[in-house]
Amino acid sequence: MQSDIDIARAATLKPIAQIGEHLSIPAEQLIPFGHDKAKLSQDCMDALADRPNGKLILVTAISPTPAGEGKTTTTVGLGDALNAIGKKASVCIREASLGPCFGVKGGAAGGGMAQVVPMEEMNLHFTGDFHAVTAAHNLLAAMVDNHIYWGNDLDIDVRRIKWRRVVDLNDRSLRQITTGLGGVANGFPSESGFDITVASEVMAILCLAENHKDLQRRLGDIIVGYRRDRTPVSCRDIGADGAMTVLLKQAILPNLVQTLENNPAFVHGGPFANIAHGCNSVLSTKAALKLSDYVVTEAGFGADLGAEKFFNIKCRKAGVAPDAAVIVATIRALKMNGGVAKADLGTPDEDAVLAGCANLGRHIENVKKFDVPVVVAINHFTSDTVEETAVVQRYVESMGCKAILCTHWADGSKGAVALAEAVVAMTEQEKPQFKLLYRDSMSFVTKIEIVAKEIYGAKGVLINQKIRQQLEQWEAEGYGELPVCMAKTQYSFSTDPTLLGAPSDFDVPVREVRLSAGAGFIVVICGEIMTMPGLPRKPAALSIHLNEKGDIEGLF
Known part of the structure; x- marks a missing residue:
């Protein structure tokens, strides 16, 4: 199969005004950035105020591993599939940071046949936000x-x-x-x-x-x-x-682009999924909900970080509620959580898959705590076996959910139709009463303990007296009703990145707390968190260059 950049470059893009027309946005209410991307003008935003909301679908994932999960790819594939079955759907994702693009992680536009385009601009300077x-x-x-x-x-x-x-x-x-x-x-x-x-x-x-x-x-x-x-x-x-x-006058306005299948995609904002809440902008989500029947969005890292912050911070502050959640998993990542080394992930191992399902199971349980219906998307790799897939499906069924095999990376919307149909079926049932994990009026210490115990599975939280006094001082100064933004490693439910699967009987040490008074939350740093990453020994930047035609090579 072609590389992501080759697939994106070969795509036939529609003029951005046509994408806006699909959402009933008049051309004069778009601020074009070339032919294939635009911002929604303030006039457009103002005109949406009285429209009803569509349905909001969150895509999250199991704990990330080097094996890959494909959360953004699944977000885009599901959005395309919803359109393919006759629903008016939009995708809402974050913008890409240059750090990962030139480092090790790569871009943030999806992959294979489930991408947002123009891929090159989206992963580089985009609209300058x-x-x-x-x-x-x-x-x-x-x-x-x-x-x-x-x-x-x-x-x-x-x-x-x-x-x-x-x-x-x-x-x-x-x-x-x-x-x-x-x-x-x-x-x-x-x-x-x-x-x-x-x-x-x-x-x-x-x-x-x-x-x-x-x-x-x-x-x-x-x-x-x-x-x-x-x-x-x-x-x-x-x-x-x-x-x-x-x-920031123009940067605050949502960006509109399209998928490979010419469906609308809002790409706006990009807060860190640890030190901040890891979701695309409230403005783009709300605009998409006014313009679409279904909005598929995602949250950073695994559900213990991204989904928890999406629910407890973004939904709380924006006044929105999800209608369903999709948890993305791969057989490879489940094997890694089951103890298999990265070099051996291509070898069939049903026992390791079953052991790794404990990680998936805890994420399912956690999302259900917010009274959000859940479906699991098994993002297919060619090395997966039928038997391994069946192990995951049986495990998920034992938890009262469905696990659906998805091939959108290779097949585009056709590979996610079953997932789209399952999502629609869930949202057409009586909507559950979405609930938050903690109340605004609770103390900071109580909020921290609830997240650590209910979401991470910790037995306790270690907070020294100096930090407790700082939290009490902020409460006395009137900040007590703010939510907590927990910052810890994304690789484990614990603060130890090597502790995979679904660990228990551990404590969460709180090393530092920071007040983000403007954003409207406190940051609780647990363990070692890096807010300025370094480049790897062989950064992706070594392979990125212009070819003789002036096209970008090496971007992925």
Whole structure:
């Protein structure tokens, strides 16, 4: 089979106005970026307010492994299949970060015959949203340093500045830096560092804001550091919120593109699935729900991180509720969770598949705790055997759900028709009463314990007295009703990335807590979390180049 980029390049794309027409969007309400991508204008967004919502389908997955699960590919395949069976469906996914593209993970447009296009632009600069987030974030950092340089009227404690800088690349050398060296004219020397753009609170804010006014309010609420008397200093105090909003004026508008089968896809925003909530923007999801009968969206990493944050943060804050969830699994990944080494995944092993199903089973149980109906999509690999697939299907049936074999990677929409029909059947039944895992009024410690025990399967949470006092202080300052954004390894239910399957009898150590006042949640860091990745020994960038025709090669 051809590579993803070759398949994408061979696709016949429709003019973006025709994709908008399919959703009944007048051409004048689109802001075109070339022939094949556009932003929804503010006029378009305003015109949608009174329309009824379609049905929202979340695609999540088992715990990720190097074997691959194919969550985005399944999201796109399901969206195409829903259209193929006569439903008016749209796909909603995140934008791609340059870090993974040039690092090891690759792009974020799906794969095979289930892709969003134009693949090259989508994985690179796209419509400039990430650049706008980077610029807005770094403008605030520059204005904080400038305020201190010109007299520090706010009495900011230079030892307690929390606002770092960002760049949308993997660069481990920037994790910890010293700024202001070189003499008096360059400011005051201080320790700082860079995070990757997707870890910026500005990115999380962009994806949770409801409109430009809400965007500026949230930006203004960002806490950049503390005074000598330990009171917080906000972005609004610095006076940067207005200029940052201007930089993000167009970036907040949802992007419209298409799948290989010329179905609408909204690609907007890209918050980190650990340090933030890992979902596409609220604005694009809400617009898609007004324009479509079915909206297929996804959440980052496995269901213990992505789905939990989608439910407890995005749905809570946006006032939306999912009608169904799809959990993606592969035979290869289940074998890995069952103890098989990556080099041996091509060898049939029904016992290992069954052992790995414990991971899938816990994810199913967790999603059901939110009263969301579940179906499992088995993303097919050519090395899978009929017997191994049957093991998964029997296991899932024992949990009261269906597991459907899907071949959308090779066959496009035809390979996901059965999945689409199962999703429609679930959503046409009486809608369950979607429920959140914890109440706003609960204490931060209680919220943390509920997620750790109910979702991860932990026996307890380890929180030292200093962190408890910080949480109590935030509650006293009026932040107590915020949800918790749990940051831990994506590879395990525990904080140990080597502990695969469905571990139990472990504690979750809370190492640090951070207040994201603008985004509207607190970040609870459990174990070691990297907010600035490094490049691998052989980064993907080594293979990316232009050929003699000027086409991009090596992007995947």
